[in-house]
Amino acid sequence: MPAAVRLAEKGFRVVVLERGPWMSRRDFIEDEILARRGLLWPTVEEEPRTWRPTDAVPAVRLATSVQLFSNAMVVGGSTVHYSALAWRFRESDFRVLSEEGAVAGASLADWPIDYAEMEPYYDQAERLIGVSGSAALSPFEPPRQREYPLPPVPRNSAGAILERGARALGLHPQPVPLGILSRDYDGRSRCMAKGFCSSYGCPNGARASTTETFLPKGLATGRLEVRANSFVTRVVQDPATGRARGVEYVDDSGALHLQEGDIVILAAGGVETPRLLLNSASAAAPDGLANSSGLVGRNFMLHSPGATVYAVFPEAVDGHKGTEATRTEMDDYATDTSRGFIRGGFIHPRAHGGEPVELAGRPMHPAKWGLAHKRSMRETWRHYLFSHVTGESLPVEANRVDLDPQVKDRFGLPVARITYTAHDNDVRLATWFAGRAVEILEAAGASRVVNNGPVIRKLHNHQMGATRMGNDASRSVVDRWCRAHDVPNLYVTDSSVFVTSAGLNPSLTIQANALRVADRIAATRGDPAS
């Protein structure tokens, strides 16, 4: 969406195709049951994915509950429901191979771009979507040309608890930069702190969904058209020229269309973009479009298999109020090899947002049902929080998205098969950071802490790496401008192009990079060489 809107603003005529419906504020109902049934994932049952840990094991169909921990199937995608943590990646995140050297079992590489090239686009993205934060209060911030456009959102009790624990340990708590408005901004209203945040659409538009930030500006140009319920089945390549002619898509009546275009941009998410390229195989590209390197789908990353740590506090946390994550510490982000792993991440204790059914299934109750469970629900509801740990995952070439040989979607197309086992470094990192979260929460005075340990990652909102960016066409899928090495008018602007994952939420980097790519397209009208 950021690329589409930027191009429309620069005079291009743009058609955006989205497989799901176009929902608006009034559709975002605060109802936990509807969320659990996939309100924002209406086609999840018809669009399954399969998963296996390694090639040696048959793939199984992912449960719907796992699939709901992935990008929404509506106009706006994951920005409709994300927690909106709006991080800039750090300078070292763009040069992991140079910083760390080669690591066995990992396909580390440097990005072909660096932080300095991204900085102006981070700045633009922060201002376009309205990021609330404070560089002055963030001691580990990378260099930036100016302050955040908005001050931090009000701190919740989960954030105050992080501060209390971090201070006790001599760490440096700071605000989490959020794409959630702390003040009215650009015609949108500030956050009401009403709960039902992550996993829900925002009914007053305070969160930086692309439907609130970019889309209205794109529509105002008169050159941007969104076609919802339009599932792209393949990219059509002209065998004579090697260029993409356009895409085929199925509309909600089931009719197949060809949408031609001078330029094709894929931003279907880290699973569906590689799947679409593989489903676009032809006589000219028998292994999938843009896949002469054989790397389409490979180096897939899902962030470290972060433990979730639960804590109960003696006083009221009242996590049904406020935005979810408001404070964190970045002291532990840089590599410290004495910890037994490279790279890092951060801990973000959260207000739960108001989901009692979710609490009922949490692992901190003495029983799963009965009187003991009922009492525990009453004792914990106003007093508990959970802390996510987000950490870097190393790219592994065998971790990949390919086409499932058996399972088909509603159109008869092979679904994405995910093959994924976290690198050992990711597991060590996740284990250490979970221990750190326990330490902080205990130092803050928790009466009880439950650490569920590293999980087995099968799918995640953060899907990265499967169409890697690079200068060497034999070792990457797209070039530094995110243009396919093999197809001169085909671009990818989602997190598939990430070379490494950083230990931070990807969304601001996706949006900033999409603006960078769009500016390049506008400057060159596609292919400067053709």
Added chain:
Amino acid sequence: MSPASPLGPPALAAISAAVERIIPSDDNLPGAREAGTINFVLGELGDAPARVASITELAMTLDAAAVTADPLRPGCAFAALTGEQQDTILLTLETEGSPELSWLVEATMEGFYGDPRHGGNANGVGWEAIGFPGPTGGSGYEPPFGWYDANEPNLPGLGPDGTTDPTR
């Protein structure tokens, strides 16, 4: 109970009794019975014929276990046992890893703690039991939100509303 119940009377009696043990009406606080949770469970079953079959089977398993559960009342139905006796049977099934029981526990939680619009949690009694006012329905909250943000010193320069930043 409901004329549209997808379960026959014996199965409905056993499943209703199980639901009322999953969230009992103890401590002078409403449980699944007062919340009408069974209505939600039946609604969920109504959409899924395969699930009706497996939950009917669960009811038969509960009744079969009940036959010998009370030495003084041989041949008793699950619904007629005491709460403790019912809990013993449910615990055995849980230990055995019964997927049907696991489904019923989850559906019961949804029908007690979920939004009343789906037929359970009548009058919001499930929310009341834990101290949740429910969705705000168009309004919001102002800080402080909880005890900790009211009492823990904030970062330098940030005022009581959390956002005051004199540098801007």
